[in-house]
Amino acid sequence: MLSLAIxxxxxxxxxxxxxxxxxxxxxxxxxxxxxxxxxxxNGTDPSACDPAERAYCGGTWNTIRENLDxxxxxxxxxxxxxxxxxxxxxxxxVYGDAYHGYWIKDFSKLNNRFGTADDLKALVxxxxxxxxxxxxxxxxxxxxxxxxxxxxxxxxxxxxxMYHPYCPIQWGNTTSEQxxxxxxxxxxxxxxxTSHPTVIAQYGDWIHDLVQEYQFDGLxxxxxxxxxxxxxxxxxxxxxxxxxxEVFSGVEVDPVAQYQGPQGxxxxxxxxxxxxxxxxxxIPGPGxxxxxxxxxEQSQNSFHDTTVLGNFLxxxxxxxxxxxxxxxxxxxxxxxxxxxxxxxxxxxxxQEQSFSGxxxxxxxxxxxxxxxxxxxxxKFIQTLNQxxxxxxxxxxxxxxxxxxxxxxxxxAVMKGKIISVVTNIGSPPRNGTDIAVKSxxxxxxxxxNILTCQQWVVGSRGYLDVQYTKGGQPVILAxxxxxxxxxxxxxxxxxxxxxxxxxQNSAASSLHPWRLSAAALFIALTLHWAIKY
Ligand SMILES: *[C@@H]1O[C@H](CO)[C@@H](O)[C@H](O)[C@H]1NC(C)=O
Ligand SMILES: *[C@@H]1O[C@H](CO)[C@@H](O)[C@H](O)[C@H]1NC(C)=O
Ligand SMILES: *[C@@H]1O[C@H](CO)[C@@H](O)[C@H](O)[C@H]1NC(C)=O
Ligand SMILES: *[C@@H]1O[C@H](CO)[C@@H](O)[C@H](O)[C@H]1NC(C)=O
Ligand SMILES: *[C@@H]1O[C@H](CO)[C@@H](O)[C@H](O)[C@H]1NC(C)=O
Ligand SMILES: *[C@@H]1O[C@H](CO)[C@@H](O)[C@H](O)[C@H]1NC(C)=O
Ligand SMILES: *[C@@H]1O[C@H](CO)[C@@H](O)[C@H](O)[C@H]1NC(C)=O
Ligand SMILES: *[C@@H]1O[C@H](CO)[C@@H](O)[C@H](O)[C@H]1NC(C)=O
Numbered sequence: 001m002l003s004l005a006i007x008x009x010x011x012x013x014x015x016x017x018x019x020x021x022x023x024x025x026x027x028x029x030x031x032x033x034x035x036x037x038x039x040x041x042n043g044t045d046p047s048a049c050d051p052a053e054r055a056y057c058g059g060t061w062n063t064i065r066e067n068l069d070x071x072x073x074x075x076x077x078x079x080x081x082x083x084x085x086x087x088x089x090x091x092x093x094v095y096g097d098a099y100h101g102y103w104i105k106d107f108s109k110l111n112n113r114f115g116t117a118d119d120l121k122a123l124v125x126x127x128x129x130x131x132x133x134x135x136x137x138x139x140x141x142x143x144x145x146x147x148x149x150x151x152x153x154x155x156x157x158x159x160x161x162m163y164h165p166y167c168p169i170q171w172g173n174t175t176s177e178q179x180x181x182x183x184x185x186x187x188x189x190x191x192x193x194t195s196h197p198t199v200i201a202q203y204g205d206w207i208h209d210l211v212q213e214y215q216f217d218g219l220x221x222x223x224x225x226x227x228x229x230x231x232x233x234x235x236x237x238x239x240x241x242x243x244x245x246e247v248f249s250g251v252e253v254d255p256v257a258q259y260q261g262p263q264g265x266x267x268x269x270x271x272x273x274x275x276x277x278x279x280x281x282x283i284p285g286p287g288x289x290x291x292x293x294x295x296x297e298q299s300q301n302s303f304h305d306t307t308v309l310g311n312f313l314x315x316x317x318x319x320x321x322x323x324x325x326x327x328x329x330x331x332x333x334x335x336x337x338x339x340x341x342x343x344x345x346x347x348x349x350x351q352e353q354s355f356s357g358x359x360x361x362x363x364x365x366x367x368x369x370x371x372x373x374x375x376x377x378x379k380f381i382q383t384l385n386q387x388x389x390x391x392x393x394x395x396x397x398x399x400x401x402x403x404x405x406x407x408x409x410x411x412a413v414m415k416g417k418i419i420s421v422v423t424n425i426g427s428p429p430r431n432g433t434d435i436a437v438k439s440x441x442x443x444x445x446x447x448x449n450i451l452t453c454q455q456w457v458v459g460s461r462g463y464l465d466v467q468y469t470k471g472g473q474p475v476i477l478a479x480x481x482x483x484x485x486x487x488x489x490x491x492x493x494x495x496x497x498x499x500x501x502x503x504q505n506s507a508a509s510s511l512h513p514w515r516l517s518a519a520a521l522f523i524a525l526t527l528h529w530a531i532k533y
Contacts, residue, residue, distance in 0.1 A: 019241040020133055020217035022266040022308045025344060027392030028133055029385050031076040033349040034316060035084075035114050036099040037366050039063035049366040051357060054096020057366050061115040065123045068130065070372045074352060075385025078133035080220050082316075084120060087111050088144045094186050100316065100364065101137065102222060103144035103187075106156045108206060117213075124215050133217035135244070138210075140203060140235070141223040142182055142189035150190055156206075157192065162199050164191040178228050194231045204238035211239050218242040220310075221265065225249070229264045242266050244310050248317065251275040251291060253298040261304030270309040270343055272299065277313065280411075281334040281424045282325040289424065292337070293406045296413070299342075300400060306342035307398055313338060314348040320363050322356035327426040329472045332380055333410075336474040339384040340420040341401040341413055352378040387450050387476070390486045391418065405437045409468075412437040417479050419447075419464070425472035433472075437464040446480040453489035455480065 036059045040046060049057035064081065071079060083101035086109035101111060110117055127134050143155050148166050152158050166188065170176040183189035193199055210216070224232065224245030236243045244267040247256045253272045260268050276291035299306050313321045313334055321331050331354075339345045353370040354377050357363040374382075391397070396416040404412040410423035412435060425433050439462045441447070447456040447464070456477055458464060466475055483491045 019211060019215075022242050022305070025078070025133070025218060025242045025267075026308050026397045027389075028078040028344055029076050029339075029388060030078045030080050030135065030310070030344060030346040031071045031074070031349065032080040032312075032315060032346055033064070033367075034082045034100060034364055035059050035061065035064060036082070036101075037364055038349055039067040040366075040368050046366075046368050049368075051361045051364050051366070054099065054361045055092075056097055056099045056113055059114075059366075061119040061123045065119075065126045067372070068126060068132075072130055072132065074378055074382045075389060076132070076347070077385075077389065078135060078217070079127065080135040080137065080218075080346065083137045083139055083222070084110055084114065084214075085139070087113075088146075089113070090146065093146055096361070098144070102139055103189075104139045105143065105154060107139070107143075108156050120214055128215070135218035135220050135242075136210075136214070136216045137220045137222060138207070139222045140192070140194070141226040142191050144183070145188050145190050146186075148185060148188055150188075157199060157202070162193050162196050164193050166190070178226055182223065182226060191226070194227045200231070200234065203235060207235060208238045208240065211241055216241060218244065220269075221245040223248075224259060224265065224268070225255075229259055232259070232264050233262065236265055242308075244269060247271065249275075251279070251295060253295060253302045257299075257302035257304070260309075267305075267308045267310060267344070269315075269346070270299075270311045273309075273338075273343075274312055274318070277334040277337065278324055281330045281422075283327040283330045283424070283426050285325065287408070287424050289406055289408060289411050292411055293403055296341070296401060296403055306400070309343040310346045311338035311341070311343040312346040312348065314351050314363070315346075316348070316364055317360060318363070319358045320356050321351065322354055323358045323363075328354070328377070329427045329474075330424065331377070333422040333424065333472065333474045335381070335384065336420050336422050336476060337411075337413070339388050340418060340476060341415060345384070345388070347381060352381050383451065387486075387488065390488070391416065404439065405435060407435050409433040410435050410466075410472075412464075412466075414439070417482055419477040421464075421466045421475040421477070423466075423468060423472040423474070425468055427471050429471050430468045433468045435466045437466060438462055439464050441479065447477040448480050448483060448489050450476045450478055450483075450488050 036057050038059045040058050041060060041063055044058050085107040086105050087098035087101060088103040088105050124134055152160055164179045167180040169180040169182065179191060181188050181191050218241050219239055221243055225247040243265045245259055245265040247259045247268045249256050249271045251272050256268055256272055259265055272295045276295040279286055279288045279291040303309065349367055350365055353375055355365050357365050399416045401413050401415045404414050409425055410421065412419060412421040419439055421435055421437055439458060441458045441462055443458050443460045443462060445458045447458060449456060451474065456464060483489060485491065
């Protein structure tokens with residue numbers, strides 16, 4: 001009995017420190033936000049934020065915490081926040097101030113523009129109380145300077161041997177991309193020497209402590225491709241949580257895929273799919289559906305694990321979807337793929353408000369002028385999240401996406417038992433653009449389009465015919481008998497209560513590991529007490 005107590009205690013010591021893994025993130029859905037732009041403190045002038053100014057607008061960790069209902073009600077089960085560490089705060093540069101958080105000065109300190117350490121901890125605690133995860137953005141590749149000859153005594157790494165000497169990047173030359181400096185001569189981003197043993201050791205200790213101190217559940221790693229891939233496994237092991245790297249690229253899969261796996265990071269942002277979705281669904285655009293089917297096929301061959309990639313349509317570095325594509329249906333169709341195929345959906349704040357700014361800085365609009373309204377896009381995202389949150393209670397998220405049919409007008413994919421049929425024709429009704437989808441279901445079996453709750457009957461030889469005579473809306477078909485306890489389309493919600501949440505469908509699919517550990521600790525302590533006394 002005593003040994004049982006000891007082994008239980010050991011298990012607990014271990015599990016208390018255990019943070020969220022790729023397996024635990026797979027079923028999550030992420031809302032990405034820039035802390036400075038998400039919400040204002042009470043009493044601040046809401047008209048004073050012009051993205052063109054590139055100045056601090058006033059959002060804080062506290063204001064995120066006060067407005068989490070807006071995110072959780074949309075069905076998200078995680079947030080990704082912009083970098084929290086100390087940034088340049090000197091005279092305004094030609095590119096404005098460091099409101100975005102990527103201009104690192106001393107990464108061992110917090111950026112006091114966004115609040116105190118206690119404010120940040122309160123945000124994390126509130127997210128965990130809601131059974132939501134938090135992913136923090138970290139900048140490892142570089143610091144920021146306003147000179148090509150920085151005074152390194154101001155930075156965490158004080159010795160110039162811990163940086164690569166200045167050179168402008170020669171794009172396409174990998175060595176140059178990894179050792180030369182991002183930025184330009186006006187705002188250079190001195191490149192940290194990530195092969196230096198002291199740098200490796202000190203970054204490792206720092207990230208371990210940062211994650212432990214604030215209880216972060218995951219990391220988004222800025223400019224990961226500008227660091228040699230060999231650096232990442234040790235760093236990620238020290239972090240001890242799910243790591244998603246930014247490997248900015250186009251439609252080619254292999255250069256991105258090499259950063260995912262045991263030799264790199266758990267996950268990367270899915271730039272190849274993003275690029276393909278723009279090519280296939282952007283209106284106006286080439287309407288190249290083949291780009292999507294090619295990326296799906298190549299991804300399954302090349303990526304270590306497609307089911308934990310970060311799928312997105314917008315972020316702080318690319319133009320808003322509606323700056324590329326004017327038709328709302330183009331967004332809905334592309335978004336269905338991001339939610340219903342392999343990968344973790346990532347929605348950039350403001351997308352649910354159909355913001356349409358172009359590239360940096362115009363794609364970093366303040367969210368408050370939207371008054372956080374539950375727009376059509378918000379409700380659409382909410383439906384996708386609620387449906388996916390239901391599906392991820394099963395092994396759906398680990399199943400691989402299959403292509404059922406691709407046509408010049410669209411594509412049908414299947415993951416688990418869910419078939420998604422999307423089109424690039426846009427809002428106007430069209431004849432002659434039907435997609436005949438060969439499904440594995442028996443003819444006459446009953447399917448439900450969860451976006452409309454209309455019933456579909458599978459035709460002869462398993463075919464499902466999708467027509468666009470009323471416009472190019474996406475379709476998500478689930479076998480009717482798979483929805484019994486889903487809360488969708490007249491089915492009652494499962495009575496399984498997760499945590500102390502009365503929300504329908506929007507609760508996270510599993511207990512936060514912290515809570516599990518706390519519960520286990522309680523049991524073990526009780527057991528231990530019972531045995532000892
Ligand atoms: C800000 O105002 C809202 C709505 O009036 C209120 O619920 C909230 O408690 C206020 N927050 C603070 C920090 O005063
Ligand atoms: C690539 O960049 C490195 C680092 O700047 C440089 O030493 C090397 O000569 C470059 N290679 C080519 C082929 O230009
Ligand atoms: C970077 O660190 C490595 C390992 O200590 C060292 O060999 C190299 O010279 C350093 N690079 C620079 C530019 O100091
Ligand atoms: C469509 O995408 C495929 C795959 O990326 C590519 O080979 C082809 O050239 C593209 N077609 C057009 C018209 O852009
Ligand atoms: C794209 O963004 C720019 C700058 O924010 C804006 O002037 C332009 O109107 C936008 N285009 C569309 C189609 O929304
Ligand atoms: C599609 O065909 C139907 C029946 O022939 C016709 O009534 C309708 O106007 C057509 N719609 C379009 C958008 O061409
Ligand atoms: C769901 O409904 C189908 C048919 O209506 C039934 O066969 C099945 O047992 C039900 N499943 C559950 C979990 O209730
Ligand atoms: C559950 O949450 C409700 C509303 O927040 C609260 O009133 C209630 O006390 C909570 N119950 C428990 C057992 O924590």
